Amino acid sequence: MKREESGQTDIQVLLVDDHQMVLEGIRTLLRAEQDIQVVGQASNREEALQLLEALPQVQVVLIDLNIPGAEGVELIRSMKQQKPQVQILALASLADAATIQAVLGAGGTGYLLKNSTKSELVQAIRQVAASNTFFSQEAAATLLQHLDIPARRAPQVVPALLTERERQVLGLIVQEYSNNRIAEELFISERTVETHRKNILAKTNSKSIVGLIKYAFRHKLIS
Amino acid sequence: MKREESGQTDIQVLLVDDHQMVLEGIRTLLRAEQDIQVVGQASNREEALQLLEALPQVQVVLIDLNIPGAEGVELIRSMKQQKPQVQILALASLADAATIQAVLGAGGTGYLLKNSTKSELVQAIRQVAASNTFFSQEAAATLLQHLDIPARRAPQVVPALLTERERQVLGLIVQEYSNNRIAEELFISERTVETHRKNILAKTNSKSIVGLIKYAFRHKLIS
DNA sequence: TAAAAACTCCGTACCAGTACGGAGGAGAAT
DNA sequence: ATTCTCCTCCGTACTGGTACGGAGTTTTTA
Known part of the structure; x- marks a missing residue:
């Protein structure tokens, strides 16, 4: 001192x-x-x-x-x-x-x-x-x-939890496809798309598409 | 005091x-x-x-x-x-x-x-x-x-496109607030929020919230 | 001072997505 | 073989947001 x-x-x-x-x-x-x-x-x-x-x-x-x-x-x-x-x-x-x-x-x-x-x-x-x-x-x-404290937000940056199909669906969601269109695109039922969507939401801890898109951005799935 | x-x-x-x-x-x-x-x-x-x-x-x-x-x-x-x-x-x-x-x-x-x-x-x-x-x-x-000061690094990157109120609403939208909650937050009617939302969508050329969030990201409204 | 912009509010019909709770089949891993 | 994950599919009730089409008030601007 x-x-x-x-x-x-x-x-x-x-x-x-x-x-x-x-x-x-x-x-x-x-x-x-x-x-x-x-x-x-x-x-x-x-x-x-x-x-x-x-x-x-x-x-x-x-x-x-x-x-x-x-x-x-x-x-x-x-x-x-x-x-x-x-x-x-x-x-x-x-x-x-x-x-x-x-x-x-x-x-x-x-x-x-x-x-x-x-x-x-x-x-x-x-x-x-x-x-x-x-x-x-x-x-x-x-x-x-x-405060933007790196040490606090760093802990888990695990984007590997989505399955192939889910990433695919997410990709289309992010492109503003509706469930309907996604279903057509992937030749699956709209119900299936809904299920994927549901699972994606859960896995990414998002409450809504808004959170989902933010997730996608943060994990460089979009740019 | x-x-x-x-x-x-x-x-x-x-x-x-x-x-x-x-x-x-x-x-x-x-x-x-x-x-x-x-x-x-x-x-x-x-x-x-x-x-x-x-x-x-x-x-x-x-x-x-x-x-x-x-x-x-x-x-x-x-x-x-x-x-x-x-x-x-x-x-x-x-x-x-x-x-x-x-x-x-x-x-x-x-x-x-x-x-x-x-x-x-x-x-x-x-x-x-x-x-x-x-x-x-x-x-x-x-x-x-x-400090991560948005105001400092993004001094109004948002083109004069959006009005003050609209930016405010957009801010809440990206925070995953529902129209209802936004209305409460801003002490305005839910209808008004809907109107703002509508105008924001139009001004940013987005067809859905997904596009809107992407817009927000690109314009550094989110990070 | 008149026109434009911004902000506020409403109704009604309609659609997309969510919540909730199942269920069966295929292939991989143990 | 059996379990497990992934992918597929369904119904029903319900919520949140969209489409469409107004309209009044305040503030700014020309």
């Missing part, structure tokens, strides 16, 4: 939210923290970008994702582009994967839910100010679930 | 490291924190699992990934399996993507580098104790780089 840095200055924060009340609320909450200082607040996109320009010492931007008409994620992108060294903490009401990913993709470094406690808010600000990430519990859970 | 909880008890920590000196060092470091209490320390796999069993009140396990012969990641998995509610903070010397992902995949909730400051260590422990994640700066950077 390296030594602790000393003599750090205050964390300068810029608030972005369209609700004046929320702005004031957060500001008041943060007033109690000596090391955090709110140096500006904006309620729309233009204001935010102007203030960011005017306040070069800002280290952290706390931004509400639900700014109407501004598309929070895009604003994050713009800010990060305008001032790459600034750390952005997104404040959201939902922890859905798509939004979290979008925020990260746009350059956000933290994702805080609105139902967080004050201490979480403060911790989050300190974290991102130190260039660390911060994710609210739920957000972290969502993120972990959607 | 909800009210701050009060009357929280100490955070009970279990240390796992094969170096006695490191164990003592961390222990001493943490002694200064009133809200953190080291209740046990282990230097190998067996000891760790036994202690975890014997100390039901442990909330956080701080584990050195470089335990020889124990394969840290596996130990994490075992501990998490034995006691799912325990939060595990991994201590590592390197921030490589593979290891980080392995740790997360095994159930770890934080990844701290050994060259962190004392205050980072303390913050990290508090974070994971609160079920939040914690990543050292470098680890976070690595993670973000390797």
